[in-house]
Amino acid sequence: MYYYPQNPPYVLLAVGLFAALTSGVAFAGTLKIIVQKWQGDGAESSSGSRLSSRQLSVPFFGVTVGIALFLCSGFEIFGFPPFLAYAVGIPVALLTSLLVWLQLGSMLAYVERQGMQALDLDSF
Numbered sequence: 658m659y660y661y662p663q664n665p666p667y668v669l670l671a672v673g674l675f676a677a678l679t680s681g682v683a684f685a686g687t688l689k690i691i692v693q694k695w696q697g698d699g700a701e702s703s704s705g706s707r708l709s710s711r712q713l714s715v716p717f718f719g720v721t722v723g724i725a726l727f728l729c730s731g732f733e734i735f736g737f738p739p740f741l742a743y744a745v746g747i748p749v750a751l752l753t754s755l756l757v758w759l760q761l762g763s764m765l766a767y768v769e770r771q772g773m774q775a776l777d778l779d780s781f
Contacts, residue, residue, distance in 0.1 A: 666730040673726030680719025687712055696773060710762060717758060725750035 691712065729746035733739055768776060 665734045667734070669726055670730035670734065673723045673728075673730055675723070677720050677723025677727060680716045680723055684713060684716035684720060687716055692773075695768070710765075713761075717754070721750060721754040724754070 725747050728750050729742050732742035732746050737745070764776075
């Protein structure tokens with residue numbers, strides 16, 4: 658018949674959302690500081706995207722863990738058995754985070770090469 662969880666993980670859902678939001682705020686703040694440093698010093702004189710990727714990795718990891726926890730808990734609440742919820746939620750969250758990280762890295766490298774003016778979409 659139907660699967661109804663006896664104790665839905667509402668607390669884990671809230672914890673995952675809280676972790677993702679707070680880590681996202683830290684990630685945005687760190688990214689703004691890096692961009693302001695680049696604008697002040699010039700992207701050419703910066704030490705490269707390796708330094709910025711090290712600074713951004715901890716908040717991004719927090720976002721990834723929070724999203725994974727939120728996604729898995731949401732699957733459980735909507736009727737997935739726990740094993741299936743984690744078997745689907747964790748790979749989806751990790752793959753999405755990996756793709757976002759790669760895109761962010763390529764955008765930071767592009768800004769380093771071309772400068773901040775290359776991202777100005779209003780000029781097109």
